[in-house]
Amino acid sequence: MKRKETARVISQERISGDICSLVLSVTFAGDVSAGQFVSLFPHGKEKLLPRPISVCAADAAAGTIWLVYRVAGKGTKEFSQLIRGDEVEVMGPLGHGFPLEEARGKRVLLIGGGIGIPPLLFCAKALKGSADVTAAAGYRSDSTYLLEELEALCDVLVSTDDGSMGVHGTVLDAVRADGRKADLIFACGPRVMLRAVKEYAAEHGIRAYVSMEERMACGVGVCLGCVCTTTAEDAHSHVHNARVCTEGPVFAAEEVDLS
Amino acid sequence: MTERKKQETDPAKRAVLKKEEINTEVVIAGVRLKNPVITASGTFGCGREYAEFLDLGKLGAITTKGIAAVPWEGNRTPRVAETASGMLNAIGLENPGVDVFLERDLPFLKNAGCGVIVNVCGHEPSDYYRVVEKLNGVEGIDLLEINISCPNVKAGGLSLGTDPKTVEEVTRGCKERASQGVIMKLTPNVTDIREIARACEAGGADAVSLINTLTGMKIDIEKQTFVLANRTGGLSGPAIKPVAVRMVYEVSGAVSVPVIGMGGISSAEDAVEFLLAGASAVSVGMANFINPYVTLEIAEGIRDYCARHGISKVTELTGRVKGR
Structure with a gap:
């Protein structure tokens, strides 16, 4: 079951160059599997869209997820400044992971x-x-x-x-x-x-x-912003597109066009 | 412009009401909605995805993703880009077509417990009519919303919704074929939106909804390319709200059919602004992406606002704004 909630920052550190490691306390840690992602929401009024970030580990017993991400723009820069005890809006678990x-x-x-x-x-x-x-x-x-x-x-x-x-x-x-x-x-x-x-x-x-990676907006499959081209007709729109956020992000390689 | 309704009482002098005393119902084209909050087309799929987050039965209505006569592939990616307090999208109306909609999505929507508005898209007037003919008389569809903002070859590459004559013709064509009430969804990318709204009314529209997205563009200055594969996209989100409020005010003064207001609504306060400007109901779009629970929070917040201002019916908010 997906949910959006306010997560608490357990720890954050810069582990290499522009790569950050963030541990969050969430209620859905036990539901996350390898290859799934979460949406992390910037704070404030200018940047609104969530940033999809893949999960690096989930600890059901501790109720935490571990995110390792690259600081690539304003949104991720803001996340990189979070410190222990801060709150951040998170939605997850999202997408389908590895089989x-x-x-x-x-x-x-x-x-x-x-x-x-x-x-x-x-x-x-x-x-x-x-x-x-x-x-x-x-x-x-x-x-x-x-x-x-x-x-x-x-x-x-x-x-x-x-x-x-x-x-x-x-x-x-x-x-x-x-x-x-x-x-x-x-x-x-x-x-x-x-x-x-x-x-x-x-x-x-x-x-x-x-x-797969693609620019996303909603992260839950409604906006159709993040589609990738599929080799066969897809089940959702009956064309040759699959939603990276929903059917993906993990696909069998032969299912998707990578040319 | 027709003369606006006179305000007889000063809301500040009214007694505060209890939330339970507020009648939140609104009626659009004869269809009763339990509250004035509707989801905007293209931001809520056909409801299924957000059913995981909220009770759809508490919404006024769901407006579906645009449905065409046949499946549409949409545009290449990137299809979305973030902008200051908003976003650009150029999805290109990807959808599975009306047959799949009727077979797969409508049965789900029928059980959602809220109003169902089907958004209809096409390139040519005849495309719209093919969809409307298939939706005509179908149980579980309360209203049709005709999206006349798609680029159209016939009208010289311009959006079909920018030419009053074509708009009137398409409105009439849809009305003649539909048992349901017809809402015409207007593009803001015109010189005078009132002219288009009047054309809708002349064609027999039961309501108008506005605004669709404003055409915009974003350039990646490092790569020196367009951010969107389609080059241009539609701007939505809080950034466009003041434009939308102004247009809702203008249109509600120009036509007598109900106006559904939308454009950057992300809180109850935003929604009330649209109602005061002349909207009878509101649609929430991009804000769903930021907070999947926002529609219900808005519905609740509108009720709180009414209670606080001693207004017993939500319908009393419509067009209530006064001159200074």
């Missing part, structure tokens, strides 16, 4: 680029003990984040754009260089990365799920 059931007993490759890494940490945690998980994480430079957390859960392949750490190149370069076999891929990152993941998965006959 964790399908991963049971399989060799799973988690591929994350940049700010696409946080939901994959959630996956790694959720799959620990039930799947053979490897993560591939692509960063701009050796200013990494969430790397230690990933390494505590699974094997991790690292790439950097500037070659300062791991494979010099894209995260797919790291995956290819490693060459290990997989039955299933979960990916989140920029569109160009998702396109490469889709190609790689098709080449190797691996089923892949990708988490």
Whole structure:
């Protein structure tokens, strides 16, 4: 059940460059699964629309969710200034996450680029003990984040754009260089990365799920602002569009057009 | 402009009433709504998504997403952009078409317990008529709202709703085909909105609703590109409210059919402003995205306002504003 509520900030810290880590106390922590997101609302009268932010971890017992996000504009800049004890309006859980059931007993490759890494940490945690998980994480430079957390859960392949750490190149370069076999891929990152993941998965006959990003307004499926192009006719509008916020953000790679 | 109603009593001198004493009902084209709060087309789907958040039965009415004769794909993305106290959208009226609507969405709406207004869109007058013919006489549809703000090839690429003659023709065409009351939804992107409203009235409209979005544009100066794939989009949200209030005031003075006011309403105070300006009911749009519970809060707040001002019926608020 989705809800909108006032959340309390448990902690916030800047973990690397423009990347922030925010822990919120919410009533719906136990309902959030890996790959889902929440809407965070700026305060005030000028910026009104919610910002979709993927969930990095949820602790049902503590009633908290952990968000790791990049400060990219005015809204996220405002969130970055929240401190322990502050209140912020949040709505969630939103969207459909990764199909964790399908991963049971399989060799799973988690591929994350940049700010696409946080939901994959959630996956790694959720799959620990039930799947053979490897993560591939692509960063701009050796200013990494969430790397230690990933390494505590699974094997991790690292790439950097500037070659300062791991494979010099894209995260797919790291995956290819490693060459290990997989039955299933979960990916989140920029569109160009998702396109490469889709190609790689098709080449190797691996089923892949990708988490899509699009500008959103309502976050709950009414405004149709965030659609992506689908290969088959969609069930909602009976055209070739799916709502990233509702049917997504996670789609089977072959379902969506990434060209 | 016709002469405005005279105010006989000073609201400040009236006794405060209890909330339970307030009659919140309004009647639009013969349809009784339990309160004057309606959801604006395109901001509430067909109700299902927000049913998770609130009891739809407490709304005055739901206006559906625009429904066309056949499925529409809409525009490319990005379709939305944030602006100061508002947003631009260029969705392009993506919708599954009237057949899917009738089969899938209407049964849900019928059970919602509130008024049902179906928003009708098209390119050509004949497109509208095809939809209206399918909705004609269908049980569970209380009113039709005809969105005459879509770009139209026939009228030279202009929105069909900017030409009074075409507006009158489409209004009459819809009226002739519909058993339900017809609301014409007006675009504000005209020189004199009263002229369009009068054309609607001449064509037999039962009510008019306004305003639709104001055409705008946003440019990403770093990428030196348009933010919206469609280049232009419709501006909505609190930023447009003063324009909308002015137009509601103008139109309610120019026609005798009821006016449904909308444009940036996000609180009961905003809604009351529209009612005082001449609206008989109000629609809430973008504010649903910010607070899914806002419509019910507005309905409650209007009642509080009436109680505080000793006004026993919400309908008494309509056009109550006085000159200074």
